[in-house]
Amino acid sequence: MPIPRRMFIIFFLIVFLLTGCWNRRDPELLGFVIATGFDYDPKTGLYQIVIQVANPLGSTSQEQGGGSVDKKPFWIVEALGHTPYEARENLALKSSVEFFWAHNSILAIGENLARRGILPILDLFERERQLRIITRPMVVEGDLRTLLEAEFPLEESSSRGLWRQATTMMFERTRYPSTVLRETIINLARPGVDIMIGRVGNIAPKTDDSTSTGTTPPAELAGAAVFRKDHMIGWIGEREVAGWHWVQGRAHRATLIVMSPLDRSPLSVEVHRSHAKIVPRVQGDEVTITVKIHARGRMQEQITPGDLVDIKERHASLERRTAAVIENDVEMALKRAQELNSDYLGLGNLIYRKLPREWELLEPKWEEVFPTLALDIQAQVDIVRAGLVTSAPTIK
Numbered sequence: 397m398p399i400p401r402r403m404f405i406i407f408f409l410i411v412f413l414l415t416g417c418w419n420r421r422d423p424e425l426l427g428f429v430i431a432t433g434f435d436y437d438p439k440t441g442l443y444q445i446v447i448q449v450a451n452p453l454g455s456t457s458q459e460q461g462g463g464s465v466d467k468k469p470f471w472i473v474e475a476l477g478h479t480p481y482e483a484r485e486n487l488a489l490k491s492s493v494e495f496f497w498a499h500n501s502i503l504a505i506g507e508n509l510a511r512r513g514i515l516p517i518l519d520l521f522e523r524e525r526q527l528r529i530i531t532r533p534m535v536v537e538g539d540l541r542t543l544l545e546a547e548f549p550l551e552e553s554s555s556r557g558l559w560r561q562a563t564t565m566m567f568e569r570t571r572y573p574s575t576v577l578r579e580t581i582i583n584l585a586r587p588g589v590d591i592m593i594g595r596v597g598n599i600a601p602k603t604d605d606s607t608s609t610g611t612t613p614p615a616e617l618a619g620a621a622v623f624r625k626d627h628m629i630g631w632i633g634e635r636e637v638a639g640w641h642w643v644q645g646r647a648h649r650a651t652l653i654v655m656s657p658l659d660r661s662p663l664s665v666e667v668h669r670s671h672a673k674i675v676p677r678v679q680g681d682e683v684t685i686t687v688k689i690h691a692r693g694r695m696q697e698q699i700t701p702g703d704l705v706d707i708k709e710r711h712a713s714l715e716r717r718t719a720a721v722i723e724n725d726v727e728m729a730l731k732r733a734q735e736l737n738s739d740y741l742g743l744g745n746l747i748y749r750k751l752p753r754e755w756e757l758l759e760p761k762w763e764e765v766f767p768t769l770a771l772d773i774q775a776q777v778d779i780v781r782a783g784l785v786t787s788a789p790t791i792k
Contacts, residue, residue: 427493430470431555432531433540434480434517435506443516444506445483446474446540448555449495469552472544480520497526501559503533503577504543504596510535510621510628518581518626529578532562535621535628537597546599546614554614561617562594570641570650571634572617584626587759588744592640595619595631622738630736632729639729642689642722642775643741645672651696652721657713658702665718665779667693676747678754681765685743686772689722693779698788711779719775726773734767743769 431448449471473490477483487495503521505514521527536543548557566574573594583591598616620637621628641647650667670691677684695704695714704710733741744762748755758765 425493426496427471427491428499429495429497430499430553431502431504431544431558432497432500433504433506433536433544434483434509435540436509436512437476438508438512440476442476442478443480443483443509444474444476444540445480445487446472446504446544447487447495448472448544448553449491450499450553470555472541474541480516481524484520497524498528500527500531502555503531504536504540504558505533505593506536506540507621507628510593510623513626514623514628515584515626518577518584521577522581529576529581531577532559532574533577533580533593534558534562534596534617535593536599537595537631538599542601543596543599543615546601548614558596558615558617565617567648570638570647571619573620573637573640583742586742586745586748588739588746588748588755588762589742590625590738590740591623592620592632592740593623595621620740622733622736622740624736624738629738632732632736632740635725636729636732639725639727640741642670642726643672643674643687643729645670647691652693652718654714654717654721656698656700657704657710657717658700661699663698664696665693665714665777666696667691667718667722667777669693674743674746676743676750678747678751678758681758681761681768682770683747683758683765683768684770684772685746686774687726689719689726689773689775691719691722691775691777693718693777695779701788701790703787715777715779718777718779722775722777723773726771726775730769730771734769737763737767739766743771 428450429447430450433446435444437444451469451471473487475483475486475490477486503517505517509517521529521531544554546554548554551557551560562572562574565572573592575594580591580593583589594617596615596617598613600614619631619633622630622632638650641650647667647670652665652667653662654665655661656663670689673688675686677686698704704714729741733739744766747758
């Protein structure tokens with residue numbers, strides 16, 4: 397075959413293969429899922445899926461009945477199934493487009509499903525190619541549809557509002573564990589650690605009252621659900637979650653309320669850096685774990701006039717009081733973990749990594765040993781960067 401003819405055939409094949417969309421995945425034929433919720437109905441024995449789909453017509457207005465009607469920027473659709481995968485596939489019966497899942501950013505898990513076991517959901521997300529494991533999981537104390545229909549101020553959809561609020565809290569506060577699904581799957585496979593997922597509660601139903609000022613938050617991200625294996629066994633509060641942050645060394649920034657050494661009035665100390673060093677000691681069935689936390693921060697406000705920075709004794713007292721707040725958070729976290737017998741602090745995994753021989757003997761009876769575990773908490777706080785303001789404003 398002559399070379400020019402051969403080159404023509406190759407060029408024709410390349411052009412033919414590069415044209416068109418061979419599997420009909422044109423953007424206009426797809427519905428982009430931005431939030432997914434799963435729950436379990438004990439009455440019917442079926443899994444429920446609720447999704448939020450981005451609506452490209454949401455920014456337009458349409459004439460209806462002689463007036464202009466604004467379309468929402470999202471659409472809520474739900475379905476049922478005997479398995480999570482079947483429920484997901486049953487969504488196709490209610491839509492004119494094919495759903496595309498790679499943009500999903502939120503996995504909302506109903507409390508019924510969380511207490512029954514989330515392993516089927518984790519399997520689905522790990523197995524299905526479009527579902528990404530960098531999705532943020534949340535356990536919902538309330539109705540999934542009400543949450544996804546909620547209108548967040550400054551956001552076009554509840555999925556964007558939940559994602560941004562969780563991300564903001566990760567860097568600004570220590571009251572909510574902002575994790576991704578990948579961490580949940582990894583921790584479930586690790587020995588000596590139980591999983592913890594952030595809580596969404598106080599869900600406010602959507603109101604059609606045009607006079608509403610929107611002062612009530614549509615949902616509250618605070619606290620967490622703790623698990624034993626893949627089953628939720630209870631809730632923990634904000635202070636316990638803060639203790640988890642200190643032990644894990646994940647406190648990016650924290651605002652602590654400390655009683656002033658001058659007159660015990662409250663003042664704010666912002667911790668902007670922290671580090672934890674954990675050392676386990678095992679003697680038979682007696683386990684003691686020393687947690688040394690070193691934090692740095694600055695005083696952000698002071699009500700009572702008086703120098704708390706330049707006077708050495710007052711400065712040292714303020715640092716000790718701040719350290720005591722951190723120690724109390726960790727103590728509360730351990731106490732709640734032992735009450736629920738859920739090692740969400742990962743202390744067993746610490747022994748597994750640092751003392752593997754001792755862990756081989758402890759692992760079969762860890763559920764009996766963990767409630768008796770002793771924690772030695774040693775917190776040290778350095779309050780620095782006082783700047784030029786060393787006292788509260790003086791009133792003549």
